[in-house]
Amino acid sequence: MSAVKLLLYVNDIPIVNPFNRKTSWVIWIIILVSYGYMAGIVMSGASGKINAVADNSSCSKPLDLIVTGIDYDESYLSLECMGLQGRMAYKQIAVWQDSAYPLVYGSLFFFTLLCLSSYCTKVKIIILACCSLPILTVTSDFLENYFIVKLIDEFPALNADTIKMLSFFNSAKWIIFFVQAVLIVLFSIGALSKFLQTARQVNK
Numbered sequence: 001m002s003a004v005k006l007l008l009y010v011n012d013i014p015i016v017n018p019f020n021r022k023t024s025w026v027i028w029i030i031i032l033v034s035y036g037y038m039a040g041i042v043m044s045g046a047s048g049k050i051n052a053v054a055d056n057s058s059c060s061k062p063l064d065l066i067v068t069g070i071d072y073d074e075s076y077l078s079l080e081c082m083g084l085q086g087r088m089a090y091k092q093i094a095v096w097q098d099s100a101y102p103l104v105y106g107s108l109f110f111f112t113l114l115c116l117s118s119y120c121t122k123v124k125i126i127i128l129a130c131c132s133l134p135i136l137t138v139t140s141d142f143l144e145n146y147f148i149v150k151l152i153d154e155f156p157a158l159n160a161d162t163i164k165m166l167s168f169f170n171s172a173k174w175i176i177f178f179v180q181a182v183l184i185v186l187f188s189i190g191a192l193s194k195f196l197q198t199a200r201q202v203n204k
Contacts, residue, residue, distance in 0.1 A: 028115065031108045038104045063148050063166065064141075067174045070167040072158060079155045087152045098145045106138035109180050116187035119194065130187075133180050140173035 063070055063078050079087060113130040147166035151158055 028108075028111055031104070031111055035104050035108045038101050063151075064144060064170065066170065069171050070163060072160065072163055075151055075158055075163050075166070076156070079152060079158075087155065091149055091152055094145050094149050099142070102138040102141040106134040106141075109134035109137065109184075112184055113180065113187070116184065116191055119187075119191045130183055133176055133183070137173055137176045137180065140169045140176065144169040144173055 061074075061078065063075060066074060082090065110131055113134065114127070117127045117130045144166060147162055147169065150162050151166065154162060
């Protein structure tokens with residue numbers, strides 16, 4: 001099958017929203033509230049727990065919040081500042097908080113992009129491409145957390161290959177994250193424009 005035929009085949013795949021518009025908004029609000037709870041209470045509490053036992057939590061950024069790539073010096077400094085108790089606390093938090101949080105914000109991104117892109121375009125390839133981004137973000141986040149835990153186990157003898165993999169998935173997570181944010185802004189503008197256009201036609 002040629003690339004053109006494959007694209008045409010994908011564009012013929014039916015993408016049906018099983019919910020009406022009102023139900024879709026209700027589900028979106030539930031996910032948004034869940035995200036707010038995870039970000040504002042669960043993850044903040046987890047961060048506070050690490051900071052409470054860390055040797056010096058203010059001397060370096062957490063590895064998962066670095067957006068410019070991670071090198072050996074940054075990795076070592078961050079883990080050293082956390083101290084033994086801080087590193088052990090991070091490993092405990094990584095078991096479920098750092099596993100649940102990506103799923104929640106990934107669901108929020110997925111549902112937002114699905115609703116907005118479906119409203120703005122009928123080209124299914126674009127819709128599928130947009131909806132695949134949250135899956136890639138969540139996968140990158142999971143792998144980033146995995147390699148952070150692996151570095152904690154290796155500390156102080158950090159492996160250069162582990163740092164390279166951590167830096168790769170960290171960069172991938174943030175790049176895809178910002179792409180999603182830009183798409184949501186663009187699709188929101190498009191959806192608002194369509195809404196205003198429809199309103200003007202109704203009022204004529």
